[in-house]
Amino acid sequence: MMMSRYLKLYTAFLKINLKRELQYRAHFFLDNLITIIWSCLLVLYYIFIYRYTAAVRGWRLEQVLVLTGFYLVFNSIFKSLIEQNFAQFTRIIYRGELDYILVKPVNSQFLISLSRFSLRSFLRLFGGLAILIWGIVAAKLKISVLIIFLSLGMFAIGQIIVYSLWFMSLLLAFRLGNIENLYYFFMSIFQTTRLPINLYPHIGELIFTFVLPLIFVATIPAQALWQPISGLIIIYGIVVAVVLLWLSHYLWQLALRSYTSASS
Amino acid sequence: MRQFLAFLSITLKDALVYRARSFIWFLADVIPVTTSIFFFSAIFSTTNTVGKYSFQSILVYYLMVLSMEILVISHPEFAIAEDINHGFLATYLIRPLSYLKFYAANELAYKMVRLLFFIPFMVIVLLLVPQGNYSIQISLYNLATFLPMFILAFCGFYFLKVIIGFMAFWFTEIWWLIGFIEILDMLFSGLLIPLDLLPLTFQKIATFLPFKYFIYVPSQLFITSLSPTQTLMNLGIQVLWLVILALLAKFVWRKGLETYASFGN
Numbered sequence: 001m002m003m004s005r006y007l008k009l010y011t012a013f014l015k016i017n018l019k020r021e022l023q024y025r026a027h028f029f030l031d032n033l034i035t036i037i038w039s040c041l042l043v044l045y046y047i048f049i050y051r052y053t054a055a056v057r058g059w060r061l062e063q064v065l066v067l068t069g070f071y072l073v074f075n076s077i078f079k080s081l082i083e084q085n086f087a088q089f090t091r092i093i094y095r096g097e098l099d100y101i102l103v104k105p106v107n108s109q110f111l112i113s114l115s116r117f118s119l120r121s122f123l124r125l126f127g128g129l130a131i132l133i134w135g136i137v138a139a140k141l142k143i144s145v146l147i148i149f150l151s152l153g154m155f156a157i158g159q160i161i162v163y164s165l166w167f168m169s170l171l172l173a174f175r176l177g178n179i180e181n182l183y184y185f186f187m188s189i190f191q192t193t194r195l196p197i198n199l200y201p202h203i204g205e206l207i208f209t210f211v212l213p214l215i216f217v218a219t220i221p222a223q224a225l226w227q228p229i230s231g232l233i234i235i236y237g238i239v240v241a242v243v244l245l246w247l248s249h250y251l252w253q254l255a256l257r258s259y260t261s262a263s264s
Numbered sequence: 265m266r267q268f269l270a271f272l273s274i275t276l277k278d279a280l281v282y283r284a285r286s287f288i289w290f291l292a293d294v295i296p297v298t299t300s301i302f303f304f305s306a307i308f309s310t311t312n313t314v315g316k317y318s319f320q321s322i323l324v325y326y327l328m329v330l331s332m333e334i335l336v337i338s339h340p341e342f343a344i345a346e347d348i349n350h351g352f353l354a355t356y357l358i359r360p361l362s363y364l365k366f367y368a369a370n371e372l373a374y375k376m377v378r379l380l381f382f383i384p385f386m387v388i389v390l391l392l393v394p395q396g397n398y399s400i401q402i403s404l405y406n407l408a409t410f411l412p413m414f415i416l417a418f419c420g421f422y423f424l425k426v427i428i429g430f431m432a433f434w435f436t437e438i439w440w441l442i443g444f445i446e447i448l449d450m451l452f453s454g455l456l457i458p459l460d461l462l463p464l465t466f467q468k469i470a471t472f473l474p475f476k477y478f479i480y481v482p483s484q485l486f487i488t489s490l491s492p493t494q495t496l497m498n499l500g501i502q503v504l505w506l507v508i509l510a511l512l513a514k515f516v517w518r519k520g521l522e523t524y525a526s527f528g529n
Contacts, residue, residue, distance in 0.1 A: 024436075024437070027436075027437050027439075027440070030440035031439060031440050031443075033440065034439075034440045034443040034444055034447070035443075037444070037447055038443070038447060041447055041450065041451060041456070044451075045456055045457060048457050048461065048462060048463065049303070049307070049314075049457060049461075051463075052307075052311075052314045052315060052461070053307050053310070053311055053314070055310075056303070056306050056307050056310070057306050057309065057310070120439075176284055179282075179284050179285050179288065180285065181285055181288050181289060181292075182288065184288050184289070184291075184292050185288045185291065187292070188288070188291045188292045188294075188295040188296075189291075189295065191295055191296055191299065192295060192298075192299050194299065195299050195302065195303055199302065199303060199306040200302050200306075201302070201305070204302070
C-alpha cells in the first residue's frame with residue numbers, strides 16, 4: 001500500500017521532469033553529446049596507457065573496459081536519478097526552502113532525494129553499456145544468467161552505498177551553511193572508483209572496502225563476471241548497504257532537529 | 265590599476281569567506297590526478313619505464329601539470345553566464361567600471377585563497393616523494409622564463425573563459441561548452457596523460473590548440489630546461505594566442521551587447 005503510493009508519486013515526478021527536460025531539446029542533445037565524449041575520453045585514457053603495458057596487477061585492458069562500463073552506467077543512473085536533487089540540497093537548507101518539503105505528508109528524505117530527475121547524462125548509459133559489452137566480448141567471457149544476477153546485485157548494492165554516503169556528506173550543510181558546491185565533495189571522492197580498487201596501495205584498498213565501501217561501485221560487479229565472489233563479500237555488501245541506508249535516514253532526522261528554517 | 269586593486273581587496277575578502285568552497289574545488293582538481301598517479305604506481309610495480317618516464321619522473325610530471333592547472337585556469341565563465349542570464353549584467357553596465365577587470369580581480373582573489381590549500385599540499389607531497397636522481401631544478405633562468413609564461417597563461421585562459429561565458433548571450437545554457445573545453449584541456453594540456461605518451465596524431469592536434477603552450481610547456485620548465493630558442497618560441501606562441509583570444513573576447517562582447525536585453529531591470 002505504502003509502496004504503491006510512493007511509486008505513483010515517483011511516476012508523477014518523472015512525468016513532470018521529463019516535460020521540463022524536453023523543453024530545451026538542443027541542450028538535452030548537447031549535454032548528452034558532451035557526456036558521451038567524456039566516456040570516450042575515459043576509454044581513450046586506458047587505451048593510450050595500455051599501449052605501454054599488457055596488464056596492470058592482473059587487470060588487462062578488456063577487464064578495465066568492463067569496469068569502465070560499469071562505472072559509466074553507474075554514473076549515468078546516478079546523475080539521472082539523484083544528482084539534480086543533491087545539487088540543490090545546500091540551497092534548499094540554506095534558504096529555508098526545506099519548509100515546503102517538511103510540511104508535505106510524505107517522507108522528507110524521499111522528496112529531497114528523488115523529486116528531480118534529469119536526462120542530461122541519459123545517453124551515457126548507452127555509451128557505458130556499449131563499453132561494457134565491448135569489454136566482455138574482447139575478454140571472451142562466458143557468462144551465465146546466475147553471474148549476471150550476482151553482478152547486477154552487487155551493482156545495486158553499490159548504488160545504495162553511494163547514495164547513503166553521498167547523502168550523509170550533504171548533511172554537513174546543516175552545520176556549514178551556504179557551501180553551494182558541497183555535493184562535489186563526495187563526487188570527487190567517488191571518482192576514485194573509475195580505477196580498479198585493488199590497484200590502490202594496500203591502505204587505500206582497506207579504506208575503500210571498510211571505511212568508504214566504494215569497492216561495490218564498479219570493481220566487484222566487474223570482477224563477478226570473471227572470478228567467483230566469496231559469500232562473505234556478498235553478505236558484507238548487503239549488511240553495509242542496509243546499515244548505511246539506515247544511518248543516512250537516522251542522521252537526516254537528527255539533522256532536521258537542528259534545522260531552524262530561514263525566517264524564524 | 266587603482267580600480268583593479270580596489271576590486272582585488274573587495275573580492276579577496278569575499279573569497280576568504282568561502283574557504284570551504286575553495287577547498288572542495290581544490291579536492292575536485294586534485295583527486296582525479298591523484299587517481300592517475302596511483303594507476304601509474306601500479307603500472308610501475310611491474311615495469312621500470314613507460315615511454316621515457318620512471319615512476320619518480322611521472323609523479324613529478326603530474327604534480328607540475330596539476331600545479332599549473334590549479335594556478336592558471338580561472339573560472340569567470342560561470343559568473344558571467346549568470347550575469348547575462350539573470351540580467352545582473354545591466355547593473356555593471358551602468359556603473360563607470362570595467363566589467364572584465366572586475367572579474368579578473370575576482371579570479372585572482374580566488375587563486376590567492378586557493379594557495380592556502382595548494383602550498384601545504386605541495387609541501388606534504390614533496391616531502392613524501394622519495395628523493396631520487398630525478399628532481400625539480402629551480403634556477404634563476406628557470407624562474408625568469410617561467411614567470412612571463414605563467415602570466416601569459418593566466419591571461420590567456422582568462423580570456424578563453426570569458427569568451428565561453430559570453431556565449432550565454434546566444435545560448436541560455438553553456439554547460440556543454442564548458443564541458444567541451446574542459447575535455448580539450450584535459451587531453452591536450454597533458455593533464456590526463458603526459459603529452460609525449462599520446463599517439464602522434466593527438467600530439468599533432470595539440471600543437472594547434474593553446475593548451476599545450478599555456479600548461480604543458482611551462483610545467484616542464486622545472487623538469488627539463490628549455491633552450492633559449494625554444495623558450496622564445498613558446499613565449500611567442502603564447503603571445504599570439506593571447507592576442508587572438510583577447511581580440512575575440514572583445515569582438516564577442518561587442519556583438520553580445522547588441523543582442524543583450526535585460527528584462528525587468
